[in-house]
Amino acid sequence: IAQNYPNPFNPSTRISFDVARESKISLEIYNMLGQKIRTLIDDERLQPGVYDQIIWDSKDDSGNSIANGIYYLVFTAKDYNFRQVRKMVFMK
Numbered sequence: 001i002a003q004n005y006p007n008p009f010n011p012s013t014r015i016s017f018d019v020a021r022e023s024k025i026s027l028e029i030y031n032m033l034g035q036k037i038r039t040l041i042d043d044e045r046l047q048p049g050v051y052d053q054i055i056w057d058s059k060d061d062s063g064n065s066i067a068n069g070i071y072y073l074v075f076t077a078k079d080y081n082f083r084q085v086r087k088m089v090f091m092k
Helices: none
Strands: 013-019 023-031 036-046 049-056 069-077 082-090
């Protein structure tokens, strides 16, 4: 998974990632306390390729705007046990 751009961001950021081989993919965002605040992709089976059109609008799953701070983007490819984390900074 590539680093989100821009970072720091306000109000949105672009997320890009590669899928090496077909797998169930999850893309989730956590706050510094480890609480999941947003699920962008939920166990979706994706084909190999580059995915670069994911935009996060700095809102949680309830549609509320997030607070300033550090967030963690967690990418998981479940079929081949791959997980990667990137740090993101939101500044109003």
